[in-house]
Structure formats: C-alpha cells, structure tokens
Amino acid sequence: xxxxxxxxxxxxxxxxxxxxxxxxxxxxxxxxxxxxxxxxxxxxxxxxxxxxxxxxxxxxxxxxxxxxxxxxxxxxxxxxxxxxxxxxxxxxxxxxxxxxxxxxxxxxxxxxxxxxxxxxxxxxxxxxxxxxxxxxxxxxxxxxxxxxxxxxxxxxxxxxxxxxxxxxxxxxxxxxxxxxxxxxxxxxxxx
Numbered sequence: 754x755x756x757x758x759x760x761x762x763x764x765x766x767x768x769x770x771x772x773x774x775x776x777x778x779x780x781x782x783x784x785x786x787x788x789x790x791x792x793x794x795x796x797x798x799x800x801x802x803x804x805x806x807x808x809x810x811x812x813x814x815x816x817x818x819x820x821x822x823x824x825x826x827x828x829x830x831x832x833x834x835x836x837x838x839x840x841x842x843x844x845x846x847x848x849x850x851x852x853x854x855x856x857x858x859x860x861x862x863x864x865x866x867x868x869x870x871x872x873x874x875x876x877x878x879x880x881x882x883x884x885x886x887x888x889x890x891x892x893x894x895x896x897x898x899x900x901x902x903x904x905x906x907x908x909x910x911x912x913x914x915x916x917x918x919x920x921x922x923x924x925x926x927x928x929x930x931x932x933x934x935x936x937x938x939x940x941x942x943x944x
Contacts, residue, residue: 774791774833775790775791775792775833775840775842776788776789776790776870776871776874777789777790777791779931781941782941783941784935784936784937784941785933785934785935785936786933786934786935786936786939786941787908787931787932787933788930788931788932788934789929789930789931790865790879790928790929790930790932791927791928791929791930792831792832792833792842792843792928793831793832793833793834793835793839793915793925793926793927793928794829794830794831794832794845794912794924794925794926794927794928795829795830795831795832795837795923795925796827796829796845796923796924796925796926797829797921797922797923798922798923798924799922800921800922800923803922804827804828804829804830805825805826805827805829806825806826806827807823807824807825808824808825808826808848809822809823809824810822810823810824811823814851817851817854819851819853819854819855819856819857819858820851820857821851821852821853821854822850822851823850823851824848824849824850825848825849825850826847826848827845827846827847827848827849828844828845828846829844829845829846830844830845831843831844831845831865831867831928835915835916835925840869841868841869842867842868842869842870843865843866843867843868843869844866844868845863845864845865845866845928846863846864846866847861847862847863847864847881848862849861849862849863849885852884853886856886856888857886857887857888858884858885858886858887859884859885859887860883860884860885861881861882861883861884861885861894862881862882863880863881863882863894864878864879864880864881865878865879865880865881865928865930866878867879872902872939873901873902873938874901874902876901877899877900877901877902877903878899878900878901878903879896879898879899879903879906879910879930879932880896880897880898880899880906881894881895881896881897881910882894882895882897883895883897885912887914890913890914891911891912891913892911892912892913893909893910893911894909894910894912895907895908895909895910896908896909896910896930896932899932899934902934902936903932903934904934904935905934905935906932906933906934907932907933907934908930908931908932908933909930909931910928910929910930910931911928911929911930912926912927912928912929913926913927914926914927915927
C-alpha cells in the first residue's frame with residue numbers, strides 16, 4: 754500500500770530509468786564540466802532493513818512540535834530508478850538534525866558516495882550542506898564540495914519525496930544534482 758500526497762506515487766508501476774542515463778554531462782568550457790545527476794534514494798526509517806537511526810535528542814525534543822534537537826544518522830542506497838532493485842549507483846550517507854523550533858526543517862550534512870558510473874565517477878563524492886524544509890514538495894540544497902571526479906564542486910541539489918510506503922516505513926526520495934567541477938584529465942566534450 755502506497756500512501757502519498759504526491760501524484761508520482763504510482764511508482765510501483767513505473768521504474769523510471771534508462772541504462773546509464775542517471776549521469777549526464779550537460780555543459781563544458783575548458784576544464785570546467787557541468788553534469789546533471791538524477792537518482793533515487795531508498796530511505797528505510799524503520800523495519801528490518803532500517804537505514805536511518807536516531808543518535809541524540811535534546812531536552813526539548815519530546816515536547817517540541819517539530820522534534821527540535823533530534824539528530825539522526827543515515828546510510829541509504831542510491832539507485833538509478835525508483836524500484837529498490839534497479840541499478841545501484843551509490844550511498845547517501847551522513848546525518849541531519851531538526852534545527853527549527855517553528856517548522857519541521859532539517860539541517861543536512863550529506864555525502865553522495867558513487868559506487869558505479871563511468872571513469873572516475875566510481876568512488877567519487879559530492880558533499881551537501883544546508884537547510885531542508887521537509888514539508889515543501891521540492892527542497893533545494895547547496896553542493897559545497899566533492900572528491901575524486903568532483904574536486905572543486907559547486908552547484909545545487911533538488912530533492913523531493915517521490916513516494917511514502919507506510920507498511921514498510923520506507924520513503925523514496927528523488928534527487929537531481931546540478932554540479933560544476935574541474936576535470937583536467939578529460940577534454941571538453943559532452944557524454
């Protein structure tokens with residue numbers, strides 16, 4: 754049973770992916786590349802496959818309407834498609850804390866760790882740090898750096914809740930990252 758206010762929650766009938774299409778170079782100038790990375794995050798907030806764990810609470814957390822002061826750590830699978838069994842592309846790792854007394858908003862400290870992809874993409878990371886007002890349909894978070902292929906990375910990430918599967922305590926998040934980085938090893942060409 755899928756419960757979601759998002760019209761795209763029909764994901765069970767869709768597996769939105771084309772082989773190799775989750776990473777695209779969309780621009781280049783000299784040694785500066787711009788890429789679009791579109792992927793899905795398989796976020797288990799409970800159950801036997803849990804990937805998100807509470808690590809701390811503030812004295813106010815239990816009585817706060819926003820759970821202010823709650824800190825959780827996560828290690829979610831990233832996939833090319835919506836289906837849990839679609840092509841794995843990496844891990845969504847880090848922590849977040851509830852940092853707003855009035856609205857439900859997280860401060861996110863996240864690393865996108867890529868375990869597949871062409872060339873130096875495999876093993877590279879993109880770092881995200883910023884405010885995520887989770888009740889908004891789309892949230893924008895800044896790219897603050899990276900490693901491997903993404904040295905000197907900058908850009909932004911649009912993240913949204915694609916589906917909520919209540920019985921499994923499971924969320925599917927959709928993420929589109931626009932990232933600019935320097936790549937001295939590759940001449941400017943679109944792939």
